Amino acid sequence: xxxxxxxxxxxxxxxxxxxxxxxxxxxxxxxxxxxxxxxxxxxxxxxxxxxxxxxxxxxxxxxxxxxxxxxxxxxxxxxxxxxxxxxxxxxxxxxxxxxxxxxxxxxxxxx
Amino acid sequence: xxxxxxxxxxxxxxxxxxxxxxxxxxxxxxxxxxxxxxxxxxxxxxxxxxxxxxxxxxxxxxxxxxxxxxxxxxxxxxxxxxxxxxxxxxxxxxxxxxxxxxxxxxxxxxxxxxxx
Numbered sequence: 001x002x003x004x005x006x007x008x009x010x011x012x013x014x015x016x017x018x019x020x021x022x023x024x025x026x027x028x029x030x031x032x033x034x035x036x037x038x039x040x041x042x043x044x045x046x047x048x049x050x051x052x053x054x055x056x057x058x059x060x061x062x063x064x065x066x067x068x069x070x071x072x073x074x075x076x077x078x079x080x081x082x083x084x085x086x087x088x089x090x091x092x093x094x095x096x097x098x099x100x101x102x103x104x105x106x107x108x109x110x111x
Numbered sequence: 112x113x114x115x116x117x118x119x120x121x122x123x124x125x126x127x128x129x130x131x132x133x134x135x136x137x138x139x140x141x142x143x144x145x146x147x148x149x150x151x152x153x154x155x156x157x158x159x160x161x162x163x164x165x166x167x168x169x170x171x172x173x174x175x176x177x178x179x180x181x182x183x184x185x186x187x188x189x190x191x192x193x194x195x196x197x198x199x200x201x202x203x204x205x206x207x208x209x210x211x212x213x214x215x216x217x218x219x220x221x222x223x224x225x226x227x
Contacts, residue, residue, distance in 0.1 A: 049215060099145075
């Protein structure tokens with residue numbers, strides 16, 4: 001399984017963009033890059049995933065480096081509700097592969 | 112979007128009793144569900160993979176007789192913590208694959224178990 005490196009914590013101000021980096025230099029060619037987040041005392045929540053091209057959805061954007069060894073989750077305008085732990089997880093598209101959870105990045109959003 | 116409903120959200124039980132936690136996929140079928148345990152300030156730890164109609168696959172170090180998993184239908188998996196002890200107190204989370212495009216997983220809201 002590919003190993004990931006994320007900053008332990010980051011801080012942002014409300015209404016400002018946030019760029020959350022993740023290094024996954026050992027990712028295999030068939031691994032998708034998934035991002036999940038976990039708000040306090042809740043189960044994780046799917047954010048976004050991608051393979052090679054940048055991806056956008058209503059929650060965030062995912063920028064994937066050309067060599068796929070890193071990616072960046074972009075929250076365009078942080079809100080207080082975005083305060084959570086963000087996890088990036090490489091995952092093969094095969095059936096029933098297990099999510100391997102690192103420590104993620106704890107994002108604090110200041111009002 | 113896909114929803115996984117987990118109940119109860121919070122439970123307090125006495126030592127020696129058993130507690131059942133339910134995990135339901137509400138709008139999609141889940142042949143496979145996953146059970147996690149999470150200690151405070153720590154990451155999620157996979158306990159077992161629950162397969163509909165067959166035995167669960169437990170991760171190394173997880174006692175199968177202590178954490179009974181049943182996945183009798185495509186929408187329901189249960190985790191029973193048997194003969195609970197204070198050290199079993201934790202946050203338990205289930206998830207199911209599906210509803211989020213290729214390879215995406217949907218999670219329940221978690222169950223806070225406190226054994227007194």
